[in-house]
Amino acid sequence: MPESVAYPKPWAVFWVAAALALTYAVAALALRWRGWARGAALPPAPQSAPFRVAGIWLAEVLAQRQLIQLSWLRWAAHLAIVWGFVGLSLLSLLHVALTALAAISLDGGLAAWLLQGEGRGVSKAWGNGWGLVLLAGLTLALARRLVHPREPGEESKEADLPLVLSLFALTLSGFLLEGLRHALAAAAPAKAAALRPWLTALWTAHGLGGVALIAWLPRSTLLHALLAPLVIALNARNEHPRRDLYWPPTAKRRATGSPQA
Amino acid sequence: MATDGKAQSDRVAAGLSWRQLVELEACARCGECRGWCPVYAQDAREAICARGKLAALRGLTRGSLSEGERAGLIESLYECSACGQCHVVCPVRIDTPELWEQARFALGRAGFPRPEGQTRQMDAIREGNNSYSRPQAERGLWAERAWKAGLLADPVRLWREHPAPFLYFAGCTASFDPAMQHVAVLTARLLQEAGVDFAILGAEEPCCASKLRRMGDETFPAEAARRIAQLRGLAGATIVASCAGCFKGLHGDYARLPSGVLPVLHLTQLLARLLAEGRLPLRHRVPLRITYHDPCHLGRHSQIYDEPRSVLAAIPGLELVEMPRHGAFSSCCGMGGGLKLANEGLQHRMAAHRVREAEETGATVVVTPCQTCCIGLANGVKETGSGLRVLHLNELLARAVCPEVTSERVAAALAEP
Numbered sequence: 023m024p025e026s027v028a029y030p031k032p033w034a035v036f037w038v039a040a041a042l043a044l045t046y047a048v049a050a051l052a053l054r055w056r057g058w059a060r061g062a063a064l065p066p067a068p069q070s071a072p073f074r075v076a077g078i079w080l081a082e083v084l085a086q087r088q089l090i091q092l093s094w095l096r097w098a099a100h101l102a103i104v105w106g107f108v109g110l111s112l113l114s115l116l117h118v119a120l121t122a123l124a125a126i127s128l129d130g131g132l133a134a135w136l137l138q139g140e141g142r143g144v145s146k147a148w149g150n151g152w153g154l155v156l157l158a159g160l161t162l163a164l165a166r167r168l169v170h171p172r173e174p175g176e177e178s179k180e181a182d183l184p185l186v187l188s189l190f191a192l193t194l195s196g197f198l199l200e201g202l203r204h205a206l207a208a209a210a211p212a213k214a215a216a217l218r219p220w221l222t223a224l225w226t227a228h229g230l231g232g233v234a235l236i237a238w239l240p241r242s243t244l245l246h247a248l249l250a251p252l253v254i255a256l257n258a259r260n261e262h263p264r265r266d267l268y269w270p271p272t273a274k275r276r277a278t279g280s281p282q283a
Numbered sequence: 284m285a286t287d288g289k290a291q292s293d294r295v296a297a298g299l300s301w302r303q304l305v306e307l308e309a310c311a312r313c314g315e316c317r318g319w320c321p322v323y324a325q326d327a328r329e330a331i332c333a334r335g336k337l338a339a340l341r342g343l344t345r346g347s348l349s350e351g352e353r354a355g356l357i358e359s360l361y362e363c364s365a366c367g368q369c370h371v372v373c374p375v376r377i378d379t380p381e382l383w384e385q386a387r388f389a390l391g392r393a394g395f396p397r398p399e400g401q402t403r404q405m406d407a408i409r410e411g412n413n414s415y416s417r418p419q420a421e422r423g424l425w426a427e428r429a430w431k432a433g434l435l436a437d438p439v440r441l442w443r444e445h446p447a448p449f450l451y452f453a454g455c456t457a458s459f460d461p462a463m464q465h466v467a468v469l470t471a472r473l474l475q476e477a478g479v480d481f482a483i484l485g486a487e488e489p490c491c492a493s494k495l496r497r498m499g500d501e502t503f504p505a506e507a508a509r510r511i512a513q514l515r516g517l518a519g520a521t522i523v524a525s526c527a528g529c530f531k532g533l534h535g536d537y538a539r540l541p542s543g544v545l546p547v548l549h550l551t552q553l554l555a556r557l558l559a560e561g562r563l564p565l566r567h568r569v570p571l572r573i574t575y576h577d578p579c580h581l582g583r584h585s586q587i588y589d590e591p592r593s594v595l596a597a598i599p600g601l602e603l604v605e606m607p608r609h610g611a612f613s614s615c616c617g618m619g620g621g622l623k624l625a626n627e628g629l630q631h632r633m634a635a636h637r638v639r640e641a642e643e644t645g646a647t648v649v650v651t652p653c654q655t656c657c658i659g660l661a662n663g664v665k666e667t668g669s670g671l672r673v674l675h676l677n678e679l680l681a682r683a684v685c686p687e688v689t690s691e692r693v694a695a696a697l698a699e700p
Contacts, residue, residue, distance in 0.1 A: 054308065057344065060293055061301035065539070088374050092315060182312055249309035250375040256302050257376045266586055266611040267371060 027206045029221040036229045043237035050240035067259040078258040078268050083251045091270065099162035103189075106156025107247070113149050114232075146200075153196055160190040182243045192235065195228040291393050292346035298389025299344070299382075306377045307341040310334060316369035316379075321615045322362060322622070325632040330359045333369035333379050340386055353395075360386060361398050362629055364622040365497060366615035367583040380584065383620070387499025400624030401498045409502060413490045415459040422458045423485030425697055429468040432696030434688050436475040442482040446518055449474070449481035449553075452533065454526035455490050456654045462661075463654040465693035469677035470525045470550055476684050477562040479553075481523070489513060491524075493532025498621040504540055507532075511543050525550040525677070527578035527653035528619070531585055549581060551652045551676065555590040558597045565683040568600035573679070574646035575603060576637065576660065577613035578653035591652050591676055598683045604644040614640060618659035634663025642671055652676040 081087045086104065089097035117137065124133035135141040163186050202224060206217045239245060261267055296304060316333035317323050329335040339356035342348035348356065360383060367380040391397060407416045426439035442450055451474065457467035474481050489510045495503040514522065514533075522545060524530040530549045537543035557563045575595060581587045588610050595603050608614045617623060617633030638660060641649040649660055649671055660673040681688055 058301045058304040060296035061299045061304040243312050246309050246311040253309040254376050257378050
């Protein structure tokens with residue numbers, strides 16, 4: 023693992039953009055919530071079965087079992103994207119939390135250890151690992167769209183190709199940044215000086231790209247990443263006894279042939 | 284004008300539950316629903332499939348739908364049989380059939396127009412207590428006439444004279460439709476052969492009113508509450524329904540209302556039990572190659588897949604060949620959800636598609652335990668000119684138990700004098 027390499031990072035720009043994006047995303051979600059609150063209250067679930075509901079939620083959200091039944095390729099791509107996102111989001115949250123705690127000296131030295139010290143390797147390995155998983159998932163998703171191109175008129179107005187491409191570009195920029203950082207660590211001083219502006223530009227693009235994604239989330243199809251787990255849980259409350267829905271014979275289901283396989 | 288649009292979108296939103304409003308946004312737009320949708324298979328427009336309807340409803344509740352898009356939404360919402368296939372394949376598990384029915388309710392309440400045919404049928408159910416606009420006094424005539432014609436082993440008794448442990452609920456179609464009355468007669472005969480003590484309500488049998496719910500009528504809760512009160516007065520008798528739609532109404536829709544949980548069985552559940560207990564004598568072989576059509580209201584909506592198949596498996600000589608799409612993936616014949624009332628030609632095309640699927644199995648008969656599906660599939664046979672026969676499950680069982688009682692004999696005996 024290369025040492026931490028120094029190049030200018032426009033942190034102020036990043037934090038201002040992040041604050042604006044977060045404020046916008048929260049406000050947009052709050053507006054959405056106001057829209058949903060116009061609906062009637064839910065009737066109580068006919069039979070309470072919290073463990074069964076939890077089991078369904080784990081299987082359908084964390085393991086994405088329902089996609090295995092439709093197509094192995096879709097399952098692999100989507101699972102990798104979900105877990106890649108979860109892994110990278112957890113790392114970002116940890117970084118933000120530690121930075122904030124360090125500012126008021128409440129991190130117990132953990133921020134310095136993880137962000138600059140010996141723990142940096144762990145943090146980098148975690149980020150690179152989940153980044154690779156995400157990249158693999160996005161590559162599979164794009165490949166699937168090339169192998170099974172949608173027919174004219176088949177796309178909906180809210181097709182997800184722009185989103186998948188944006189995520190792919192964002193993830194790829196993270197790896198380019200990591201590659202350049204490695205190159206900078208090993209470069210001669212003259213070459214390092216030439217690389218630094220590129221690193222700064224790429225860091226800025228990657229950081230602002232991530233921030234833009236947060237702002238875009240409530241208005242994009244990516245919103246399903248937040249709402250689908252909620253809907254799966256809410257409907258499992260009522261429908262958990264349904265074996266045909268949650269535990270169908272997979273072989274039979276696949277034999278019927280998912281049109282999207 | 285903008286304020287009117289906002290008020291209307293608020294009224295529609297208030298007619299849905301907050302979970303359903305979240306479901307509109309939770310759609311991942313993957314389009315899995317579209318490949319399976321039996322309506323989309325006949326009318327390949329994005330607005331028809333679940334993804335398209337969800338997008339339009341999302342726009343409507345946000346107040347951003349144009350006039351043209353509103354008209355498209357109304358068309359696609361009512362030209363849907365609410366078969367539930369999109370629910371089964373949706374990776375997000377959006378409860379689409381419930382959403383379509385509730386959206387029809389919400390749109391109706393907000394003043395959106397409905398298809399005329401559906402409005403007429405809803406009026407008939409509310410005013411005349413049956414969907415055939417016939418006098419209620421005629422409802423139990425099938426039993427009297429069948430007994431007089433020697434088609435029954437005993438007379439069928441009225442519940443008010445003989446409060447039996449089982450109540451046979453024939454439903455509007457088997458009571459009034461001359462093409463389907465044999466279902467009621469054969470049900471009575473089979474129960475008699477098995478020694479089941481049962482009665483009927485005759486002229487007092489109400490329409491289950493489930494079609495009101497299917498079409499999103501606002502009065503459904505009140506209409507159903509009246510029927511629940513009536514059926515609760517039956518001293519705990521188990522209700523047996525031979526119609527998949529009535530079964531969903533009595534068993535599923537009523538259960539969502541206060542005090543609405545009633546003891547209800549679908550006929551195939553009772554027949555499977557009687558066969559397992561050895562109470563139905565299967566005296567004759569029925570050497571036929573058949574395929575089985577799962578009614579949406581019995582299968583996906585009520586999760587009854589195995590009992591009808593176990594009844595068929597018990598019939599000697601019968602060979603069952605499944606269609607590729609069966610069980611939870613059974614393709615709808617188009618008779619549900621008021622679709623036929625909104626667009627009859629579409630129902631015929633959907634049924635024709637299903638008939639072709641049945642033909643491809645090499646079977647000579649397609650069998651189903653729902654009189655409404657029988658009518659729907661028969662339309663498909665006419666549309667395709669197929670040689671396939673459409674039979675109710677009762678007819679096959681009767682061939683093994685009491686072959687002298689045929690649907691033709693029943694039709695002749697019950698014909699209007």
